[in-house]
Amino acid sequence: MALISKRTIAEVNDRLDPITVVGDYVRLEQKSGRWWGKCPFHGAGQEKTASFKVEPDLKMYHCFGCQKGGSIINFVMEMEKISYPEAIKLIARKIGIEIIYEEGSSSSDGGTSEQENTFKEQLFELYKRTTKTFQYFLTEKPEGKEALDYILKRGISTQMIEAFKIGYSPPDRNFLHNFLKSKGYSDDFLEKSGLFSANYKKIPLFSGRLMFPITDRQGRIVAFGGRALPGLLQSDGKEPPKYINSPETEIYKKRQTVFAIEQAKEQMRQTKSAYLVEGYTDVIALHQAGITNAVAPLGTAFTDEQAKWLNKWVNNLYLLFDTDEAGQKAAYTAIMTCRKNGISCSLVDTQEGIKTVIGEDHLKKIKDPAEILQKFGHEILKKILKFIINDFEYLILRGKLQNTAADGEINRAVSFMFPYLDSLASEIDRSDSITRIADIFKIERAAVQKDYSQWKSDQTRFSHVKDEKDQGGQQKQGLEIHPLRRNAELSLLTAVAVNMELYTEFRAALEIKEIEDKAAKEIFIALEECFIHDENGIDSLLSRIKDENLRNYVSEMGTSGEYQNNVASRLMEDGIKKIRKKRLDKRLKDISSQMREIERKNEGANSSLIDELLEEKKFIDEQIRKL
Numbered sequence: 001m002a003l004i005s006k007r008t009i010a011e012v013n014d015r016l017d018p019i020t021v022v023g024d025y026v027r028l029e030q031k032s033g034r035w036w037g038k039c040p041f042h043g044a045g046q047e048k049t050a051s052f053k054v055e056p057d058l059k060m061y062h063c064f065g066c067q068k069g070g071s072i073i074n075f076v077m078e079m080e081k082i083s084y085p086e087a088i089k090l091i092a093r094k095i096g097i098e099i100i101y102e103e104g105s106s107s108s109d110g111g112t113s114e115q116e117n118t119f120k121e122q123l124f125e126l127y128k129r130t131t132k133t134f135q136y137f138l139t140e141k142p143e144g145k146e147a148l149d150y151i152l153k154r155g156i157s158t159q160m161i162e163a164f165k166i167g168y169s170p171p172d173r174n175f176l177h178n179f180l181k182s183k184g185y186s187d188d189f190l191e192k193s194g195l196f197s198a199n200y201k202k203i204p205l206f207s208g209r210l211m212f213p214i215t216d217r218q219g220r221i222v223a224f225g226g227r228a229l230p231g232l233l234q235s236d237g238k239e240p241p242k243y244i245n246s247p248e249t250e251i252y253k254k255r256q257t258v259f260a261i262e263q264a265k266e267q268m269r270q271t272k273s274a275y276l277v278e279g280y281t282d283v284i285a286l287h288q289a290g291i292t293n294a295v296a297p298l299g300t301a302f303t304d305e306q307a308k309w310l311n312k313w314v315n316n317l318y319l320l321f322d323t324d325e326a327g328q329k330a331a332y333t334a335i336m337t338c339r340k341n342g343i344s345c346s347l348v349d350t351q352e353g354i355k356t357v358i359g360e361d362h363l364k365k366i367k368d369p370a371e372i373l374q375k376f377g378h379e380i381l382k383k384i385l386k387f388i389i390n391d392f393e394y395l396i397l398r399g400k401l402q403n404t405a406a407d408g409e410i411n412r413a414v415s416f417m418f419p420y421l422d423s424l425a426s427e428i429d430r431s432d433s434i435t436r437i438a439d440i441f442k443i444e445r446a447a448v449q450k451d452y453s454q455w456k457s458d459q460t461r462f463s464h465v466k467d468e469k470d471q472g473g474q475q476k477q478g479l480e481i482h483p484l485r486r487n488a489e490l491s492l493l494t495a496v497a498v499n500m501e502l503y504t505e506f507r508a509a510l511e512i513k514e515i516e517d518k519a520a521k522e523i524f525i526a527l528e529e530c531f532i533h534d535e536n537g538i539d540s541l542l543s544r545i546k547d548e549n550l551r552n553y554v555s556e557m558g559t560s561g562e563y564q565n566n567v568a569s570r571l572m573e574d575g576i577k578k579i580r581k582k583r584l585d586k587r588l589k590d591i592s593s594q595m596r597e598i599e600r601k602n603e604g605a606n607s608s609l610i611d612e613l614l615e616e617k618k619f620i621d622e623q624i625r626k627l
Contacts, residue, residue, distance in 0.1 A: 522545060
């Protein structure tokens, strides 16, 4: 990867204004010479009193409520869910600093860092320019009138057209290439841009289509989704594909991106939740109804990468898929993906909502939010969104529908729930679900547990057979166990190391100075280096652990199954609670000492400081009570 020069990093750190940077995300007020706001991490909408403080001179922030804190660059990383280099670039762009790369730094494909950076920046600029051109065609040119009439008839407002930068690609297949060439772009660059056919280099991928720009989490346009207008036929007389999506490029990876992240991220931060819908117009319909935390996958099923990415922002997803069979299958897959990646999920029961709010006779006529908006308006859509069913109840109903649950088919209805049980991260949730299944189907809990255990065993055996086949039938060799002093700290850090997705939460609660074990400290340092460099793979982690015995130990523990995600999560939770209480107790002692010292010196002028200390003590007392 290209390395940003130390000079650039130093200039960004020197010139950034902490109040301005943080003020883009949090409303700050000055009190007693310090800047305070409601914490954006644990729910600004839930706080009555500001607990989040910014120190402009130190260029740091800290929340007395959730204990998050660090540098201003770290704050931007947390808010935008981006890596350290990305945060440096984002701040540099805002304050007008040119990014300079280390001399001789090279990219992963063998080109120089300057070439890689220039190419990507040119792509960002190209997609920005093309978006404006498509917007102009939709709103100003005669060629776009039919498309504009169509989208307005769908109930989408002009405000949403502007907010989502919706456009129209002209039907003239020669226009785009000629236009971009006139702006100085080369044939070679345009060929790699993702805007033109792979086989016919000058023919645009999109022509005569409504265009939906796709942004990355920094708001830069990186791709397009293009929708065909109804009734238009291809030259062969056939209907064109309803949607065409951009191919992957240097700046766009669809499995790691969701539609409308730029428009949704603020509400996602506030509510810690999001609505996941199927398509572009469904997202826009929800935003128009005031539900601005709605996003959608991009032409694929909801992926693990998308779930892990969203999990940095939200704790819960509301699934809102079409009522047809394809939509129900997509909902089932999304539930498993959510649970597997530690996200709780519920579903909007669209059918029940339509039946109750609009009327049962409309059930077969409406299948998605966009149609509800078009035919009944955003107020009706908002009412239907209130019909929520949790994922367990939804799957039970679906299992019963697919299997009549007569005596001979109860087994199938029960076994339908086994993949869901397997996806749960918490053993407590799994046990509770098994009990509920037994109660619902009026069978012995032990019978459900036994059948699930057998199903699980069969799945494991199948997986082992597959692994052996993949390795040419050769047996895996076990790793030698190296002598290390196993203790609570080492166990805790190892659990996080083999479940690196837990590290973001872990690092927010723990400082390295609170770790005493030498081996545990080395793992902590390696995890932090991976986090800073946005490296998630276990290979990257192990390469940063210098001690060979420790590397082997982490590898052995990772493959042993001892630290599976549900176990690791519980172990980390317990550890964080103990650490937080230890830290809070220590701070209470410090506050008491400070107050006694002020009283001893009879420093009446420090009454504002005493008030601040008392306010901090209230926050800490409340946190200890919760723990």
